Amino acid sequence: MTFYFSESGNRELPLIVGQIPIFSEAFWKDKDFAxxxxxxxxxxxxxxxxxxxxxxxxxxxxxxxxxxxxxxxxxxxxxxxxxxxxxxxxxxxxxxxxxxxxxxxxxxxxxxxxxxxxxxxxxxSGKIITSKISDKTPQGMQGFWFNLRKDKFKDKNVREAITLLFDFEWANKTLFYDSYTRINSFYSGSELATENIISEAEKEILIPYKAQLSNRVFQPFSLPKTNADGNVRQQMRQAVELFSKAGYQLKDSKMQDKNGQQFEFEFLLYSKDFERIVHPFRQNLQRIGIKTSIRLVDVSQFINRLNEFDFDLVSLRKGQSISPVMSNLAIGDVKARWKLAHQIGRSVLSSH
The missing domain is CATH 3.40.190.10 (Periplasmic binding protein-like II)
Incomplete structure (x- = not known):
């Protein structure tokens, strides 16, 4: 089979097409493909x-x-x-x-x-052989993913406040046996990774659009860091301030909107193992009046709910490559991948 492209200079397009499975028209013509x-x-x-x-x-x-x-x-x-x-x-x-x-x-x-x-x-005894293998490829990432179709998550101050209350350092020390390193980029381990200082080449591209961009684009990026002692009082204060900017107030130990409704959301999980990671996170959220719950489902239901955007917050591990568009096509079927890449907000937690 031969593909002809109407545009030139896009070296990634053939790679994307190469990922698309090819089906026999003769085989499927008398069957319901859907x-x-x-x-x-x-x-x-x-x-x-x-x-x-x-x-x-x-x-x-x-x-x-x-x-x-x-x-x-x-x-x-x-x-x-x-x-x-x-x-x-x-x-x-x-x-x-x-x-x-x-x-x-x-x-x-x-x-x-x-x-x-x-x-x-x-x-x-030799019954099991364990080995750590360094593949020296982009690391990918694991984190909590917001459903930005939900109005409650559309304000970036809300998302940032929630992110502040995940105590990675404590979790890494207590739950992960210091096995993880937190990443600051979706492309960590590759030449596309975020650098602390914006490069001159990036400035050349971004400066013409500076009026339309947040000042934070031009500042060093880092995720919140704690002392790994479980004390997140400073992060709690910052989170309350961010919720205040988003129109919420902490009243009667509840984070309430202007109508007096408490801010709440659900963690959608498919692995019971992950509950031990979510529970300390939930406790920190509860301390500033946020109500949360956990919904544990089987993998099939989890995938269906992802495809239908029937969730608030999910934990996903997403593989990565040195090709951004190819990476966005690595989550599920083509339709779901496209939706996920464009509709879900991301808050990076950790990677191997």
């Missing part, structure tokens, strides 16, 4: 679906006469005859299954589990 079903689509890759048990397991079988197996880019790749993926609804159950030998490979994303879950006897 319907959710278990039809195995026609593919042209190195593996095909051999069998599956919906929601539990899928087995891929190597295609022996794969058309591209001898291309230089594929040399040394696709070496397994079969690959089996098991699915678990609960991360704790999945970890216990791994320790019992139910499956072979696991990518660990929990600092607590990495520090305490892999017992010495399992490692010394």
């Amino acid at each position: 319907k959710s079903d278990l039809i195995q689509p026609l593919g042209s890759g190195p593996y095909k679906v051999a069998s599956f048990d919906a929601g539990k397991r899928i087995t891929y079988q190597r295609v022996n006469d794969y058309w591209a197996k001898d291309l230089p880019v594929n040399k040394g790749a696709h070496n397994f005859d079969f690959m089996v993926y098991d699915y678990y609804r609960d991360a704790s159950v999945a970890f216990e299954a791994f320790k019992s030998g139910a499956f072979d490979y696991r990518l660990e994303s929990s600092a607590k589990r990495w520090a305490t879950g892999y017992s010495a006897d399992l490692i010394q």
Whole structure:
């Protein structure tokens, strides 16, 4: 297949097009493409679906006469005859299954589990081999994401106030075993990362639009920092001031709008493990009169609610590349990715 582009000079456009899956028109012409079903689509890759048990397991079988197996880019790749993926609804159950030998490979994303879950006897016996691998690529980010379609989050003072009350230093020391480093950029680890001092090249681009931009664009950027002792009184005072600028007042231990309604929102989570991180955050918010709740759902419902923008605040880990537009296309299906990239505000917490 050949693509022709009407514009020139956009080196990223071919990369974006290369991410788009190509489907057989003949295969789909008598089927409902929009319907959710278990039809195995026609593919042209190195593996095909051999069998599956919906929601539990899928087995891929190597295609022996794969058309591209001898291309230089594929040399040394696709070496397994079969690959089996098991699915678990609960991360704790999945970890216990791994320790019992139910499956072979696991990518660990929990600092607590990495520090305490892999017992010495399992490692010394050779039943489990652990390794830290530095890939030297942009780090990506994990954080809380605001739904800016909700009126309550449209004022940047509100978002900044809420961000102030997440005590990263305390959480890193107490909950994460000092495993994380906080990042100041969506492109941390790459040449696109935010620098403390704005460069001359950036100034050249931005100065003509200075009247339309906030002065903070031209100032060094940093996220709030605490002493890791759990004392956030200074941040609380700043947060109350920011809420005041947004039209709220702290009255009767409640952060109220002009109609006397308390400011409240819901954390939408799909992993019970993350509740231990959210609860201290909620306590800090409660101390300035903000009411919060947690809604724990399964992954399918979580994705559906993301796609429908039926949430207040979610925690997401988002991968990153050295190509900004490509990175924005890395969250979900194309429609959802586009919406998320343009409609959700971001408040960065931490990265590996």
